[in-house]
Amino acid sequence: MPLIARRTLSLLGLVLVLLLPASAALAHEERExxxxxxxxxxxxxxxxxxxxxxxxxxxxxxxxxxxKFPDELRQRNLRLFARCQKEGFRHLQEAVDRVDGPGMNIxxxxxxxxxxxxxxxxxxxCADLKARWSSWGYxxxxxxxxxxxxxxxxxxxxxGKKDLQIEGTGAGPxxxxxxxxxxKLNAIRADMTDGVYFRNFTAQRTTFNSLYILAxxxxxxxxMLTRWNDEYGFLTFASDHGLYTDCESYGNGDSGIYPGSAxxxxxxxxxxxxxxxxxxxxxxxxxxxxxxxxTAGDSVWVHDSEFWGNLAGATMDSAFPGxxxxxxxxxxxxxxxxxxxxxxxxxxxxxxxxxxxxAERGYEKGVVCPQIGLPPGSGIITAGGNWNVxxxxxxxxxxxxxxxxxxxxxxxRGEEAWDKQFDTSHHNLYTGNLLKDNGADVYWDGQGSANCxxxxxxASPAALPGCGATGPARVVAEPVKLVQMYLCNDYSIxxxxxxxxxxxxxxxxxxxxxxxxxxxxSVVLALMAVLLWRRRLRxxxxxxxxxxxxxxxxxxxxxALDGYSVLPAAALALTGLWLxxxxxxxxxxxxxxxxxxxxxxxxxxxxxxxxxxxxxxIGPGWIRGLLTGVWVLCAVVVVAPRRRAExxxxxx
Numbered sequence: 001m002p003l004i005a006r007r008t009l010s011l012l013g014l015v016l017v018l019l020l021p022a023s024a025a026l027a028h029e030e031r032e033x034x035x036x037x038x039x040x041x042x043x044x045x046x047x048x049x050x051x052x053x054x055x056x057x058x059x060x061x062x063x064x065x066x067x068k069f070p071d072e073l074r075q076r077n078l079r080l081f082a083r084c085q086k087e088g089f090r091h092l093q094e095a096v097d098r099v100d101g102p103g104m105n106i107x108x109x110x111x112x113x114x115x116x117x118x119x120x121x122x123x124x125x126c127a128d129l130k131a132r133w134s135s136w137g138y139x140x141x142x143x144x145x146x147x148x149x150x151x152x153x154x155x156x157x158x159x160g161k162k163d164l165q166i167e168g169t170g171a172g173p174x175x176x177x178x179x180x181x182x183x184k185l186n187a188i189r190a191d192m193t194d195g196v197y198f199r200n201f202t203a204q205r206t207t208f209n210s211l212y213i214l215a216x217x218x219x220x221x222x223x224m225l226t227r228w229n230d231e232y233g234f235l236t237f238a239s240d241h242g243l244y245t246d247c248e249s250y251g252n253g254d255s256g257i258y259p260g261s262a263x264x265x266x267x268x269x270x271x272x273x274x275x276x277x278x279x280x281x282x283x284x285x286x287x288x289x290x291x292x293x294x295t296a297g298d299s300v301w302v303h304d305s306e307f308w309g310n311l312a313g314a315t316m317d318s319a320f321p322g323x324x325x326x327x328x329x330x331x332x333x334x335x336x337x338x339x340x341x342x343x344x345x346x347x348x349x350x351x352x353x354x355x356x357x358x359a360e361r362g363y364e365k366g367v368v369c370p371q372i373g374l375p376p377g378s379g380i381i382t383a384g385g386n387w388n389v390x391x392x393x394x395x396x397x398x399x400x401x402x403x404x405x406x407x408x409x410x411x412x413r414g415e416e417a418w419d420k421q422f423d424t425s426h427h428n429l430y431t432g433n434l435l436k437d438n439g440a441d442v443y444w445d446g447q448g449s450a451n452c453x454x455x456x457x458x459a460s461p462a463a464l465p466g467c468g469a470t471g472p473a474r475v476v477a478e479p480v481k482l483v484q485m486y487l488c489n490d491y492s493i494x495x496x497x498x499x500x501x502x503x504x505x506x507x508x509x510x511x512x513x514x515x516x517x518x519x520x521x522s523v524v525l526a527l528m529a530v531l532l533w534r535r536r537l538r539x540x541x542x543x544x545x546x547x548x549x550x551x552x553x554x555x556x557x558x559x560a561l562d563g564y565s566v567l568p569a570a571a572l573a574l575t576g577l578w579l580x581x582x583x584x585x586x587x588x589x590x591x592x593x594x595x596x597x598x599x600x601x602x603x604x605x606x607x608x609x610x611x612x613x614x615x616x617x618i619g620p621g622w623i624r625g626l627l628t629g630v631w632v633l634c635a636v637v638v639v640a641p642r643r644r645a646e647x648x649x650x651x652x
Contacts, residue, residue: 549578
């Protein structure tokens with residue numbers, strides 16, 4: 001594409017981005033960190049007797065908790081309890097503070113751990129740290145400040161420990177519970193803790209994350225449960241050589257599983273890569289805003305896991321600044337079950353439930369407070385990502401679409417270089433997936449190149465590029481979808497702002513912005529059609545052509561109500577036939593202009609329903625829409641009543 005054309009389109013993208021609501025810039029914020037150098041490895045579970053023990057002192061309560069354990073496990077816990085009474089600790093933080101070298105194991109015996117010493121609000125110097133405040137109301141502390149004041153934000157702080165293993169000794173994760181009681185940002189923070197291994201316990205009830213692993217090369221989350229948090233269940237950030245296995249998370253206002261800014265080890269490669277930075281296997285994430293999410297979720301392999309009962313199943317994006325590794329690339333989802341993600345959690349924002357203090361919202365009773373705006377009823381959403389593979393997944397029961405792909409200009413993540421503005425939504429591969437009982441298989445905004453789909457039946461646009469075929473390379477999304485994204489991104493949970501006109505938040509019928517746009521345009525064109533028929537068209541075909549045009553305009557409104565049907569393309573085709581015929585009858589400059597506009601309508605219909613044209617940088621809808629506006633102005637002049645003298649002169 002010529003340089004001037006690229007810069008013109010980039011300027012258009014910049015204008016659109018500058019119009020985006022301020023809420024679109026908010027997300028998880030953290031200190032500036034570097035991705036690991038990749039020299040670590042995934043830690044291996046160590047069996048044997050623990051080095052340090054954590055337990056409570058109430059023997060009757062302990063015996064009640066282990067009463068139904070298998071005999072061998074119950075006897076082991078009794079032995080560990082007796083030892084712990086002599087040499088153990090009553091709080092996990094106390095044991096962590098005693099770790100004096102790599103390779104140590106901490107065992108936590110069944111019980112409820114409130115970590116009372118870490119609960120109080122900061123005092124003294126810790127109450128007056130000099131650090132930037134995030135958009136979410138917490139300070140962005142440096143690592144040194146975390147060491148200085150470990151409990152400003154964390155119930156349990158694990159800082160700089162190496163090869164540490166922490167394991168619950170119960171029969172399942174719920175036998176050991178670390179409970180922040182909504183008094184801390186994080187229940188457990190593991191910061192710069194290469195080789196850390198968490199196994200078999202629960203962390204819950206925070207104002208941000210249950211388990212947070214940061215700037216770590218080598219970690220395992222094994223048989224862990226997290227739940228009932230304002231934001232995330234599991235959050236791993238700027239880390240490498242990670243493994244989530246057999247985990248579960250639910251009741252979170254953002255996502256259950258968030259591998260954000262996973263190490264960007266495969267940037268510049270194709271679909272085949274030597275390894276993935278993080279593997280997620282056999283995990284279950286349900287009844288959250290979204291089951292899985294990852295800004296800059298690079299080189300993450302998610303397989304044999306289940307995501308259900310969320311507002312949306314999974315998302316990955318390049319939409320938020322301050323995340324190393326953008327734009328997002330090289331996630332692989334395969335052999336997962338993603339189903340029935342249709343939760344109506346925005347109602348809790350609308351009715352004021354989410355404005356209450358976290359402890360009063362009712363998370364334990366099923367309330368979820370969505371932190372960002374998303375299209376509910378979606379299986380997997382990719383908002384600006386490249387070289388992702390979605391293979392052999394079972395995706396069913398979604399009211400919206402199984403797959404949702406949209407582009408995100410680089411301006412949104414704070415990068416202003418011209419050559420980066422259209423660097424997302426390329427080379428995403430969808431193949432071998434079993435899709436059934438979804439509102440549609442695919443929703444795509446049309447931007448991007450070398451994306452391909454197999455096995456798709458219902459989609460918007462209907463003419464998706466198949467794998468192995470030459471597909472389009474569009475730099476701007478379809479205009480109506482772009483307007484919809486602009487509007488819907490004005491969501492704010494803090495201000496209880498649910499944008500009107502957006503179906504994401506409950507607008508339906510004529511209240512939807514896309515229906516309003518279609519209706520407004522159709523009414524104007526219908527008026528022009530009738531006036532042209534009455535005043536300019538002199539042919540026996542005039543009335544039939546006008547009827548065809550009016551039918552097309554009516555279908556355009558109906559098509560806006562159901563964008564996954566053939567109605568939008570049929571509406572364009574009928575409207576194009578009317579314009580083509582009317583222009584041919586009128587001739588002259590305006591007549592030939594009308595013919596050109598009719599051809600553009602037919603080309604747009606073909607592009608949507610039959611084959612997306614591969615050699616144009618913007619969709620026909622952009623050119624058609626802009627020229628339609630000019631045509632309406634010309635039509636007003638053409639059909640305007642003329643003075644008698646002008647009519648007589650014209651007749652002579």
